Amino acid sequence: MDRQHGSVIWFMGLSGAGKTTTARHVAAELLQQGRNVELLDGDELRETICKGLGFSREERIENIKRIVYLAKLLSRNSVDVLVSAITPYQEMRDYARSELPGFVEIYVQCPIGECERRDVKGLYAKARNGDLRHFTGVSDPFEVPQSPDIVIDTASASLQDNSEAVIGWLHANLRFMHAAQRA
Amino acid sequence: MDRQHGSVIWFMGLSGAGKTTTARHVAAELLQQGRNVELLDGDELRETICKGLGFSREERIENIKRIVYLAKLLSRNSVDVLVSAITPYQEMRDYARSELPGFVEIYVQCPIGECERRDVKGLYAKARNGDLRHFTGVSDPFEVPQSPDIVIDTASASLQDNSEAVIGWLHANLRFMHAAQRA
Numbered sequence: 001m002d003r004q005h006g007s008v009i010w011f012m013g014l015s016g017a018g019k020t021t022t023a024r025h026v027a028a029e030l031l032q033q034g035r036n037v038e039l040l041d042g043d044e045l046r047e048t049i050c051k052g053l054g055f056s057r058e059e060r061i062e063n064i065k066r067i068v069y070l071a072k073l074l075s076r077n078s079v080d081v082l083v084s085a086i087t088p089y090q091e092m093r094d095y096a097r098s099e100l101p102g103f104v105e106i107y108v109q110c111p112i113g114e115c116e117r118r119d120v121k122g123l124y125a126k127a128r129n130g131d132l133r134h135f136t137g138v139s140d141p142f143e144v145p146q147s148p149d150i151v152i153d154t155a156s157a158s159l160q161d162n163s164e165a166v167i168g169w170l171h172a173n174l175r176f177m178h179a180a181q182r183a
Numbered sequence: 184m185d186r187q188h189g190s191v192i193w194f195m196g197l198s199g200a201g202k203t204t205t206a207r208h209v210a211a212e213l214l215q216q217g218r219n220v221e222l223l224d225g226d227e228l229r230e231t232i233c234k235g236l237g238f239s240r241e242e243r244i245e246n247i248k249r250i251v252y253l254a255k256l257l258s259r260n261s262v263d264v265l266v267s268a269i270t271p272y273q274e275m276r277d278y279a280r281s282e283l284p285g286f287v288e289i290y291v292q293c294p295i296g297e298c299e300r301r302d303v304k305g306l307y308a309k310a311r312n313g314d315l316r317h318f319t320g321v322s323d324p325f326e327v328p329q330s331p332d333i334v335i336d337t338a339s340a341s342l343q344d345n346s347e348a349v350i351g352w353l354h355a356n357l358r359f360m361h362a363a364q365r366a
Contacts, residue, residue, distance in 0.1 A: 038256060049232040078219070
Protein backbone atom coordinates (compact mmCIF):
# COMPACT_ATOMS: atom_id res chain seq x y z
CA MET A 1 0.00 0.00 0.00
CA ASP A 2 1.26 3.42 -0.93
CA ARG A 3 2.02 5.74 1.96
CA GLN A 4 1.85 8.93 -0.07
CA HIS A 5 2.32 12.22 1.73
CA GLY A 6 -0.57 14.66 1.93
CA SER A 7 -0.42 18.43 1.89
CA VAL A 8 -1.18 20.74 4.78
CA ILE A 9 -3.01 23.70 3.32
CA TRP A 10 -3.05 26.32 6.04
CA PHE A 11 -5.49 29.24 5.86
CA MET A 12 -4.49 32.15 8.11
CA GLY A 13 -5.93 35.60 8.66
CA LEU A 14 -8.14 37.74 10.88
CA SER A 15 -11.32 36.49 12.50
CA GLY A 16 -14.08 36.88 9.94
CA ALA A 17 -11.71 37.01 6.96
CA GLY A 18 -13.28 33.90 5.43
CA LYS A 19 -10.70 31.22 6.29
CA THR A 20 -13.12 28.42 7.14
CA THR A 21 -15.54 29.32 4.37
CA THR A 22 -12.78 29.16 1.76
CA ALA A 23 -11.23 26.03 3.29
CA ARG A 24 -14.59 24.21 3.16
CA HIS A 25 -14.99 25.08 -0.50
CA VAL A 26 -11.50 23.85 -1.35
CA ALA A 27 -12.00 20.71 0.78
CA ALA A 28 -15.18 19.82 -1.13
CA GLU A 29 -13.30 20.16 -4.42
CA LEU A 30 -10.41 17.94 -3.22
CA LEU A 31 -12.89 15.34 -1.95
CA GLN A 32 -14.53 15.30 -5.35
CA GLN A 33 -11.12 14.57 -6.84
CA GLY A 34 -11.10 11.43 -4.70
CA ARG A 35 -8.58 12.53 -2.10
CA ASN A 36 -8.63 11.88 1.66
CA VAL A 37 -9.32 15.24 3.26
CA GLU A 38 -9.66 16.55 6.81
CA LEU A 39 -10.48 20.13 7.71
CA LEU A 40 -9.09 21.22 11.08
CA ASP A 41 -10.94 24.27 12.30
CA GLY A 42 -9.16 26.31 14.96
CA ASP A 43 -12.40 27.21 16.73
CA GLU A 44 -13.47 23.57 16.95
CA LEU A 45 -10.04 22.43 18.14
CA ARG A 46 -10.32 24.83 21.06
CA GLU A 47 -13.15 22.57 22.25
CA THR A 48 -11.13 19.36 21.88
CA ILE A 49 -7.33 19.00 21.87
CA CYS A 50 -6.77 22.70 22.68
CA LYS A 51 -9.43 22.94 25.39
CA GLY A 52 -8.46 25.20 28.26
CA LEU A 53 -5.82 27.14 26.35
CA GLY A 54 -6.21 30.91 26.48
CA PHE A 55 -4.99 33.69 24.21
CA SER A 56 -1.68 34.79 25.68
CA ARG A 57 1.25 34.66 23.27
CA GLU A 58 2.49 31.47 24.93
CA GLU A 59 -0.89 29.76 24.82
CA ARG A 60 -1.49 30.77 21.22
CA ILE A 61 1.83 29.20 20.29
CA GLU A 62 0.96 26.02 22.21
CA ASN A 63 -2.38 26.01 20.38
CA ILE A 64 -0.67 26.09 17.00
CA LYS A 65 1.85 23.43 18.07
CA ARG A 66 -0.99 21.01 18.79
CA ILE A 67 -2.60 21.69 15.42
CA VAL A 68 0.75 21.09 13.74
CA TYR A 69 1.12 17.81 15.64
CA LEU A 70 -2.28 16.63 14.46
CA ALA A 71 -1.70 17.81 10.88
CA LYS A 72 1.60 15.93 10.82
CA LEU A 73 0.05 12.62 11.87
CA LEU A 74 -2.66 12.93 9.26
CA SER A 75 -0.58 14.23 6.36
CA ARG A 76 2.05 11.53 6.70
CA ASN A 77 -0.79 9.04 6.23
CA SER A 78 -1.85 10.38 2.82
CA VAL A 79 -4.46 12.80 4.12
CA ASP A 80 -4.69 16.33 2.71
CA VAL A 81 -5.19 18.52 5.75
CA LEU A 82 -6.80 21.93 5.53
CA VAL A 83 -6.25 24.10 8.58
CA SER A 84 -8.28 27.18 9.35
CA ALA A 85 -6.71 29.18 12.18
CA ILE A 86 -5.81 32.84 12.75
CA THR A 87 -2.09 31.96 13.23
CA PRO A 88 -1.21 35.56 14.03
CA TYR A 89 2.57 35.39 14.54
CA GLN A 90 5.25 34.80 11.93
CA GLU A 91 7.04 32.51 14.40
CA MET A 92 4.10 30.08 14.22
CA ARG A 93 4.14 29.93 10.43
CA ASP A 94 7.88 29.33 10.40
CA TYR A 95 7.38 26.53 12.93
CA ALA A 96 4.57 24.93 10.91
CA ARG A 97 6.64 25.09 7.72
CA SER A 98 9.65 23.54 9.42
CA GLU A 99 7.58 20.67 10.86
CA LEU A 100 5.31 19.87 7.93
CA PRO A 101 6.75 18.57 4.64
CA GLY A 102 3.61 19.40 2.60
CA PHE A 103 3.00 22.85 4.10
CA VAL A 104 1.20 25.42 1.94
CA GLU A 105 0.71 28.88 3.47
CA ILE A 106 -2.37 30.80 2.41
CA TYR A 107 -2.92 34.32 3.62
CA VAL A 108 -6.64 35.07 3.62
CA GLN A 109 -6.56 38.82 3.32
CA CYS A 110 -9.43 41.08 4.26
CA PRO A 111 -9.39 44.65 5.63
CA ILE A 112 -10.21 44.66 9.33
CA GLY A 113 -13.03 47.16 8.68
CA GLU A 114 -14.71 44.58 6.46
CA CYS A 115 -14.15 41.73 8.99
CA GLU A 116 -15.67 43.96 11.64
CA ARG A 117 -18.62 44.83 9.43
CA ARG A 118 -19.31 41.11 8.89
CA ASP A 119 -18.66 40.22 12.59
CA VAL A 120 -20.40 36.86 12.12
CA LYS A 121 -19.67 35.72 15.68
CA GLY A 122 -20.13 39.11 17.34
CA LEU A 123 -16.54 39.00 18.58
CA TYR A 124 -15.38 42.37 17.26
CA ALA A 125 -18.21 44.09 19.11
CA LYS A 126 -17.18 42.33 22.33
CA ALA A 127 -13.53 43.19 21.76
CA ARG A 128 -14.34 46.88 21.17
CA ASN A 129 -16.48 46.91 24.34
CA GLY A 130 -13.57 45.47 26.29
CA ASP A 131 -15.44 42.21 26.97
CA LEU A 132 -12.80 40.21 25.08
CA ARG A 133 -9.15 40.66 25.85
CA HIS A 134 -6.28 39.67 23.55
CA PHE A 135 -8.43 39.83 20.43
CA THR A 136 -6.42 39.64 17.21
CA GLY A 137 -6.45 42.88 15.22
CA VAL A 138 -7.95 44.86 18.12
CA SER A 139 -5.92 44.17 21.24
CA ASP A 140 -3.48 41.52 20.00
CA PRO A 141 -1.20 41.76 16.94
CA PHE A 142 -1.67 40.10 13.58
CA GLU A 143 1.72 40.07 11.87
CA VAL A 144 1.32 40.23 8.09
CA PRO A 145 2.65 36.96 6.63
CA GLN A 146 6.14 37.48 5.20
CA SER A 147 6.23 34.70 2.64
CA PRO A 148 2.83 33.15 1.97
CA ASP A 149 2.57 30.74 -0.95
CA ILE A 150 -0.82 32.13 -1.91
CA VAL A 151 -2.65 35.35 -1.06
CA ILE A 152 -6.38 35.60 -1.56
CA ASP A 153 -8.59 38.60 -0.84
CA THR A 154 -12.12 37.93 0.29
CA ALA A 155 -13.24 41.56 0.13
CA SER A 156 -12.49 42.02 -3.56
CA ALA A 157 -12.83 38.49 -4.99
CA SER A 158 -15.61 35.89 -4.81
CA LEU A 159 -15.46 32.63 -2.88
CA GLN A 160 -15.60 30.78 -6.20
CA ASP A 161 -12.67 32.72 -7.64
CA ASN A 162 -10.58 32.35 -4.50
CA SER A 163 -11.18 28.61 -4.31
CA GLU A 164 -10.24 28.23 -7.96
CA ALA A 165 -7.07 30.21 -7.36
CA VAL A 166 -6.10 27.85 -4.52
CA ILE A 167 -6.92 24.68 -6.44
CA GLY A 168 -5.10 26.07 -9.49
CA TRP A 169 -1.99 26.77 -7.41
CA LEU A 170 -2.07 23.29 -5.89
CA HIS A 171 -2.35 21.68 -9.32
CA ALA A 172 0.51 23.72 -10.66
CA ASN A 173 2.82 23.32 -7.69
CA LEU A 174 2.20 19.99 -6.00
CA ARG A 175 3.34 16.88 -7.69
CA PHE A 176 0.79 14.85 -5.70
CA MET A 177 -2.11 16.51 -7.46
CA HIS A 178 -0.85 15.36 -10.83
CA ALA A 179 -0.22 11.89 -9.45
CA ALA A 180 -3.81 11.74 -8.23
CA GLN A 181 -5.10 12.89 -11.60
CA ARG A 182 -3.12 10.25 -13.44
CA ALA A 183 -4.35 7.47 -11.16
CA MET B 184 -9.25 6.31 -3.87
CA ASP B 185 -10.48 3.90 -1.24
CA ARG B 186 -11.30 5.42 2.12
CA GLN B 187 -11.11 2.16 4.06
CA HIS B 188 -11.58 2.31 7.81
CA GLY B 189 -8.71 1.42 10.10
CA SER B 190 -8.87 -0.29 13.48
CA VAL B 191 -8.14 1.28 16.84
CA ILE B 192 -6.31 -1.34 18.85
CA TRP B 193 -6.31 -0.07 22.41
CA PHE B 194 -3.88 -1.51 24.97
CA MET B 195 -4.91 -0.79 28.57
CA GLY B 196 -3.49 -1.83 31.91
CA LEU B 197 -1.33 -0.78 34.83
CA SER B 198 1.84 1.26 34.46
CA GLY B 199 4.63 -1.19 33.68
CA ALA B 200 2.28 -3.93 32.46
CA GLY B 201 3.87 -3.90 29.00
CA LYS B 202 1.31 -1.98 26.98
CA THR B 203 3.72 0.05 24.86
CA THR B 204 6.17 -2.82 24.43
CA THR B 205 3.44 -5.09 23.12
CA ALA B 206 1.88 -2.35 20.98
CA ARG B 207 5.26 -1.64 19.33
CA HIS B 208 5.69 -5.29 18.48
CA VAL B 209 2.20 -5.53 16.98
CA ALA B 210 2.70 -2.23 15.11
CA ALA B 211 5.88 -3.53 13.49
CA GLU B 212 4.03 -6.62 12.31
CA LEU B 213 1.14 -4.60 10.84
CA LEU B 214 3.61 -2.28 9.10
CA GLN B 215 5.29 -5.29 7.55
CA GLN B 216 1.91 -6.31 6.22
CA GLY B 217 1.86 -3.01 4.35
CA ARG B 218 -0.68 -1.19 6.47
CA ASN B 219 -0.65 2.46 7.56
CA VAL B 220 0.02 2.40 11.29
CA GLU B 221 0.32 4.99 14.04
CA LEU B 222 1.14 4.23 17.66
CA LEU B 223 -0.28 6.75 20.12
CA ASP B 224 1.54 6.49 23.42
CA GLY B 225 -0.28 7.95 26.42
CA ASP B 226 2.95 9.16 28.03
CA GLU B 227 4.02 10.97 24.86
CA LEU B 228 0.59 12.53 24.34
CA ARG B 229 0.84 14.07 27.80
CA GLU B 230 3.67 16.17 26.31
CA THR B 231 1.66 17.24 23.26
CA ILE B 232 -2.12 17.37 22.91
CA CYS B 233 -2.72 16.47 26.58
CA LYS B 234 -0.08 18.79 28.02
CA GLY B 235 -1.10 20.37 31.32
CA LEU B 236 -3.73 17.76 32.19
CA GLY B 237 -3.36 16.22 35.63
CA PHE B 238 -4.56 12.95 37.11
CA SER B 239 -7.88 13.75 38.72
CA ARG B 240 -10.79 11.63 37.51
CA GLU B 241 -12.05 14.53 35.40
CA GLU B 242 -8.66 15.22 33.83
CA ARG B 243 -8.02 11.53 33.13
CA ILE B 244 -11.34 11.39 31.29
CA GLU B 245 -10.46 14.51 29.30
CA ASN B 246 -7.10 12.91 28.49
CA ILE B 247 -8.79 9.83 27.04
CA LYS B 248 -11.31 11.96 25.13
CA ARG B 249 -8.46 13.67 23.31
CA ILE B 250 -6.82 10.38 22.42
CA VAL B 251 -10.17 9.11 21.11
CA TYR B 252 -10.53 12.29 19.03
CA LEU B 253 -7.11 11.77 17.47
CA ALA B 254 -7.68 8.04 16.92
CA LYS B 255 -10.97 8.79 15.19
CA LEU B 256 -9.42 11.22 12.70
CA LEU B 257 -6.68 8.75 11.83
CA SER B 258 -8.74 5.57 11.69
CA ARG B 259 -11.36 7.06 9.39
CA ASN B 260 -8.51 7.76 6.99
CA SER B 261 -7.41 4.12 6.68
CA VAL B 262 -4.83 4.23 9.45
CA ASP B 263 -4.61 1.41 11.99
CA VAL B 264 -4.14 3.15 15.31
CA LEU B 265 -2.53 1.44 18.28
CA VAL B 266 -3.12 3.20 21.58
CA SER B 267 -1.12 2.56 24.69
CA ALA B 268 -2.72 4.18 27.73
CA ILE B 269 -3.65 3.06 31.27
CA THR B 270 -7.36 3.85 30.65
CA PRO B 271 -8.26 2.98 34.24
CA TYR B 272 -12.05 3.48 34.29
CA GLN B 273 -14.70 1.40 32.57
CA GLU B 274 -16.50 4.60 31.60
CA MET B 275 -13.54 5.53 29.36
CA ARG B 276 -13.56 2.21 27.54
CA ASP B 277 -17.29 2.43 26.96
CA TYR B 278 -16.79 5.93 25.59
CA ALA B 279 -13.97 4.86 23.28
CA ARG B 280 -16.01 1.92 21.99
CA SER B 281 -19.04 4.12 21.33
CA GLU B 282 -16.96 6.69 19.42
CA LEU B 283 -14.67 4.43 17.42
CA PRO B 284 -16.06 2.06 14.77
CA GLY B 285 -12.92 -0.10 14.65
CA PHE B 286 -12.32 -0.29 18.41
CA VAL B 287 -10.52 -3.37 19.75
CA GLU B 288 -10.06 -3.53 23.54
CA ILE B 289 -6.98 -5.31 24.81
CA TYR B 290 -6.46 -5.80 28.51
CA VAL B 291 -2.74 -6.10 29.20
CA GLN B 292 -2.84 -8.03 32.42
CA CYS B 293 0.03 -8.18 34.89
CA PRO B 294 -0.06 -8.53 38.69
CA ILE B 295 0.73 -5.22 40.35
CA GLY B 296 3.54 -6.89 42.32
CA GLU B 297 5.26 -7.72 39.05
CA CYS B 298 4.69 -4.20 37.62
CA GLU B 299 6.17 -2.80 40.81
CA ARG B 300 9.13 -5.15 40.63
CA ARG B 301 9.86 -3.97 37.06
CA ASP B 302 9.15 -0.28 37.90
CA VAL B 303 10.90 0.81 34.69
CA LYS B 304 10.16 4.51 35.23
CA GLY B 305 10.59 4.49 39.01
CA LEU B 306 7.00 5.62 39.44
CA TYR B 307 5.84 2.94 41.87
CA ALA B 308 8.64 3.85 44.25
CA LYS B 309 7.58 7.50 44.09
CA ALA B 310 3.93 6.58 44.58
CA ARG B 311 4.74 4.42 47.63
CA ASN B 312 6.83 7.25 49.09
CA GLY B 313 3.92 9.62 48.63
CA ASP B 314 5.80 11.68 46.03
CA LEU B 315 3.19 10.88 43.38
CA ARG B 316 -0.49 11.31 44.11
CA HIS B 317 -3.31 9.70 42.18
CA PHE B 318 -1.14 6.85 40.95
CA THR B 319 -3.10 4.03 39.35
CA GLY B 320 -3.08 0.82 41.36
CA VAL B 321 -1.60 2.53 44.42
CA SER B 322 -3.66 5.62 45.17
CA ASP B 323 -6.08 5.67 42.25
CA PRO B 324 -8.32 2.82 41.08
CA PHE B 325 -7.84 0.54 38.11
CA GLU B 326 -11.19 -0.99 37.29
CA VAL B 327 -10.75 -4.44 35.76
CA PRO B 328 -12.06 -4.31 32.16
CA GLN B 329 -15.54 -5.85 31.97
CA SER B 330 -15.60 -6.87 28.34
CA PRO B 331 -12.19 -6.78 26.67
CA ASP B 332 -11.88 -8.32 23.22
CA ILE B 333 -8.50 -9.79 24.06
CA VAL B 334 -6.69 -10.45 27.34
CA ILE B 335 -2.96 -10.97 27.37
CA ASP B 336 -0.77 -11.66 30.38
CA THR B 337 2.76 -10.32 30.32
CA ALA B 338 3.86 -12.07 33.51
CA SER B 339 3.14 -15.58 32.28
CA ALA B 340 3.49 -15.28 28.48
CA SER B 341 6.29 -13.96 26.26
CA LEU B 342 6.15 -10.78 24.18
CA GLN B 343 6.31 -12.92 21.04
CA ASP B 344 3.38 -15.12 22.13
CA ASN B 345 1.28 -12.13 23.18
CA SER B 346 1.89 -10.30 19.91
CA GLU B 347 0.97 -13.39 17.93
CA ALA B 348 -2.20 -13.76 19.97
CA VAL B 349 -3.19 -10.19 19.11
CA ILE B 350 -2.35 -10.50 15.42
CA GLY B 351 -4.15 -13.84 15.29
CA TRP B 352 -7.25 -12.32 16.82
CA LEU B 353 -7.18 -9.42 14.37
CA HIS B 354 -6.87 -11.75 11.42
CA ALA B 355 -9.74 -13.89 12.63
CA ASN B 356 -12.06 -11.06 13.58
CA LEU B 357 -11.46 -8.08 11.35
CA ARG B 358 -12.60 -8.18 7.79
CA PHE B 359 -10.05 -5.52 6.86
CA MET B 360 -7.14 -7.81 7.59
CA HIS B 361 -8.37 -10.34 5.05
CA ALA B 362 -9.00 -7.56 2.55
CA ALA B 363 -5.39 -6.41 2.99
CA GLN B 364 -4.08 -9.93 2.54
CA ARG B 365 -6.02 -10.39 -0.68
CA ALA B 366 -4.78 -7.08 -2.11
